[in-house]
Amino acid sequence: MQRLTLLGCQGVEYPSDYAPALLETFDNKHPGREYVVTFDCPEFTTLCPKTGQPDFGHIFISYIPRQRMVESKSLKLYLFSFRNHGDFHEDCVNIILNDLWELMEPRYLEVRGVFMPRGGISIYPFANRADDDHEELRKLRIAQNFNTDAFLRR
Numbered sequence: 262m263q264r265l266t267l268l269g270c271q272g273v274e275y276p277s278d279y280a281p282a283l284l285e286t287f288d289n290k291h292p293g294r295e296y297v298v299t300f301d302c303p304e305f306t307t308l309c310p311k312t313g314q315p316d317f318g319h320i321f322i323s324y325i326p327r328q329r330m331v332e333s334k335s336l337k338l339y340l341f342s343f344r345n346h347g348d349f350h351e352d353c354v355n356i357i358l359n360d361l362w363e364l365m366e367p368r369y370l371e372v373r374g375v376f377m378p379r380g381g382i383s384i385y386p387f388a389n390r391a392d393d394d395h396e397e398l399r400k401l402r403i404a405q406n407f408n409t410d411a412f413l414r415r
Contacts, residue, residue, distance in 0.1 A: 280342040281360045286329040295368065298330065299323040302340055305374070310347035318350065318376035322361065325368040325395065331361060350376045354386040362390050369395040371402055 276283065302320040309316055320340065339360070343353060358372045371389035387406040391399035 276342040279346040285332045285335040289326045307343040308347040321373040324370040351386040358388045
């Protein structure tokens with residue numbers, strides 16, 4: 262619990278740019294059991310790197326933890342740090358994936374972005390990573406994301 266500096270802190274300042282150092286972890290109390298943790302982040306915003314216009318999206322993060330788990334308030338502040346950051350939707354999803362993978366070293370991790378239409382086109386990037394024992398799950402989830410009919414029914 263000593264590693265958790267943001268949880269319960271009333272005077273937290275919101276970052277003005279991308280800040281992966283905000284991410285904090287706590288120990289998984291059930292490291293011998295495989296289970297899934299999912300975060301639903303419906304208010305993700307970032308900036309278009311070309312125009313500087315805001316982009317709005319919904320981020321879903323799911324993972325199978327190993328020893329460390331991400332603390333939700335630090336994740337909220339980290340995602341908020343993208344608000345003034347300029348990257349394409351696909352880049353944001355992959356940056357989030359990489360940062361969380363390095364932070365937690367989970368068994369499996371996936372990040373999906375469901376972005377609001379811009380110019381009449383919606384973008385739904387999906388990225389995932391897995392350890393050797395979960396490589397088949399990674400391949401299956403990638404394949405499932407090519408089925409847009411199933412995605413739209415979710």
